[in-house]
Amino acid sequence: xxxxxxxxxxxxxxxxxxxxxxxxxxxxxxxxxxxxxxxxxxxxxxxxxxxxxxxxxxxxxxxxxxxxxxxxxxxxxxxxxxxxxxxxxxxxxxxxxxxxxxxxxxxxxxxxxxxxxxxxxxxxxxxxxxxxxxxxxxxxxxxxxxxxxxxxxxxxxxxxxxxxxxxxxxxxxxxxxxxxxxxxxxxxxxxxxxxxxxxxxxxxxxxxxxxxxxxxxxxxxxxxxxxxxxxxxxxxxxxxxxxxxxxxxxxxxxxxxxxxxxxxxxxxxxxxxxxxxxxxxxxxxxxxxxxxxxxxxxxxxxxxxxxxxxxxxxxxx
Ligand code: UT7
Numbered sequence: 001x002x003x004x005x006x007x008x009x010x011x012x013x014x015x016x017x018x019x020x021x022x023x024x025x026x027x028x029x030x031x032x033x034x035x036x037x038x039x040x041x042x043x044x045x046x047x048x049x050x051x052x053x054x055x056x057x058x059x060x061x062x063x064x065x066x067x068x069x070x071x072x073x074x075x076x077x078x079x080x081x082x083x084x085x086x087x088x089x090x091x092x093x094x095x096x097x098x099x100x101x102x103x104x105x106x107x108x109x110x111x112x113x114x115x116x117x118x119x120x121x122x123x124x125x126x127x128x129x130x131x132x133x134x135x136x137x138x139x140x141x142x143x144x145x146x147x148x149x150x151x152x153x154x155x156x157x158x159x160x161x162x163x164x165x166x167x168x169x170x171x172x173x174x175x176x177x178x179x180x181x182x183x184x185x186x187x188x189x190x191x192x193x194x195x196x197x198x199x200x201x202x203x204x205x206x207x208x209x210x211x212x213x214x215x216x217x218x219x220x221x222x223x224x225x226x227x228x229x230x231x232x233x234x235x236x237x238x239x240x241x242x243x244x245x246x247x248x249x250x251x252x253x254x255x256x257x258x259x260x261x262x263x264x265x266x267x268x269x270x271x272x273x274x275x276x277x278x279x280x281x282x283x284x285x286x287x288x289x290x291x292x293x294x295x296x297x298x299x300x301x302x303x304x305x306x307x308x309x310x311x312x313x314x315x316x317x
Contacts, residue, residue, distance in 0.1 A: 002124035003117075003132070004167025005317060007065025010285035011056035012043035012158040012272070019153070026149040033153050038248025042156025042273030045139045050082045053159035054089055054137035055096040057281070061133070061161035062097060064288075069097030072163075073129035076119055077105045078112025078136040078277040080143060080186060093135060109184070110244050110305025111175065112136055112277030113160070117301075117313060118175045124166050135161040136277040143186050145204035154246075155205075156273030160281025171298075172230035173313035174223055183208045183215070184306040212305075216250060219304040221257050223312035228300065231314040235259040239297035239317075240287060244304060245269040245279040276305065293317050 018041045019030035033039050045053070054077060062069060075090045082089035082105070090103035108115035116134040123129040137159035144152050187201030220243060228234065235241075241260050243250060251265045268283045275282060280301050287293045297317045304310040 002121050002166065002170055003164040004169035005162050005315065006165045007061045007063070007067065007163035008161070008281065008285040008288050009057045009060025009062070009064060010158065010160045010282045011053045011060065012282070013045040013048045013053065015044045015046050016041050017044045022153050025146060026152060028149045028153055036249070037154060038267075038269045039153065039273045040270045042271075043158055044141050045157040050079060050137050050139045050159070051089060051092050051096075053139070053157065054079070054093050054135050054161070057137065057159040057161040058093050058097055058133060058135055060285070061163050065163035067131065067163055069099040072097075072099045072131050072133050073101050074120070074123055074132045075099060075101060075103035076116045076132065076134050077103070078108065078116045078134075079105060079138055080107060080109070080140070080276065089137060090135075108175070108177075108277070108309045109307050110246065110276045110279070111303040111307065111309035111311045113280045114173070114301055114303045114311030114313060115175050115309070117170070118173050118311065120164055121170055121173055124164070130166050132164045133161060134164060135159065136281050138276040138278045140205070140274065140276050143203075143205045148204070150209060151205055151207060154274045156275050158272060158275045158278045158282050160278050160285055162281055162284065169316045171233070171314040171316060172227040173311070174227050175311035176219070176223070176309065178308045180308045183211050183308065186306070213247065215308055216246060216304045217253050219310035220250060220254055220302050223310055224254070224258055224300055224302050227312045227314050233298060233314065235264070237298055238264060238300050240264060240266050240293060241300045241302065242266045242280055242283050242287070243302045245272055245283065246274045246305070277303070
């Protein structure tokens with residue numbers, strides 16, 4: 001298949017919010033959050049915008065790839081949204097790194113990074129690009145109700161980016177969608193119109209957690225089995241499984257059902273919380289930086305989330 005990862009980068013805001021700090025805001029405690037989610041702390045944006053985080057992560061990915069912005073043929077950015085609905089976040093990143101290529105955003109909620117890789121695969125396969133940037137940047141903490149303890153303890157902010165070049169690293173990829181506006185929603189905010197008669201939708205993140213949990217577990221198992229089968233590999237061939245970091249309890253289930261050992265599963269939820277689509281590229285950059293991945297290693301990425309969407313892929317580094 002079509003691409004190789006040649007650079008990674010990440011950026012997180014300066015403020016670290018611990019579970020004890022959150023327990024000053026809502027009725028919760030470190031014990032509940034740690035045992036139910038695996039989260040100990042998360043980064044929270046204060047004056048950093050999603051554009052700042054996305055640009056920083058992208059510049060670091062370009063630096064690690066040894067590539068200039070003007071060499072990029074396409075920029076794909078996954079995000080719920082940036083400071084503006086228009087211009088897109090991708091267009092602002094394009095300006096900030098001195099690129100002149102097409103740029104667009106995609107929204108597949110927490111699965112957005114894997115969706116971005118799938119779109120990149122199509123561009124490489126059709127011969128329309130030689131070098132592509134895929135970025136995921138999210139400020140989830142601006143989309144939550146800070147009086148709702150069932151959701152505000154879960155999220156953090158951050159951005160991750162990868163530089164892709166035409167190559168044979170991608171072994172298999174799959175994305176899915178199952179339209180649903182019941183289990184997980186974030187409403188859009190519209191301007192007032194004297195004509196509008198539609199009911200207002202709650203702009204805060206709302207989730208039926210246990211139902212989404214079931215969807216996530218089912219999706220991970222189904223998607224990972226499917227992409228590993230297509231790639232002709234088993235769990236023992238995989239250096240690291242990098243799941244969307246939504247709940248550490250998923251990881252035990254995944255290990256039991258898919259045959260991965262503990263040291264094969266990337267764990268960053270303890271210090272990032274759930275950063276939606278940014279969680280996989282954040283982890284990838286951290287694993288690269290810590291020397292836990294090197295050339296020739298096989299990784300499996302798996303994500304799931306609002307939409308409902310899911311996706312997985314097998315990549316040789
Ligand atoms: O990235 C997008 C995809 N998202 C996910 O995949 C998330 C999937 N869902 C989950 O990870 C879990 O469902 C949660 C972590 C969100 C919730 O865990 P849970 O074990 O499903 O808890 P629950 O919602 O069933 O709540 C259990 C209890 C409730 O109390 P009662 O009714 O049993 O008395 C809640 O009111 O825990 C209570 N609770 C809390 N207590 C202390 C809920 N939130 C809190 C809290 N602190 N922050």
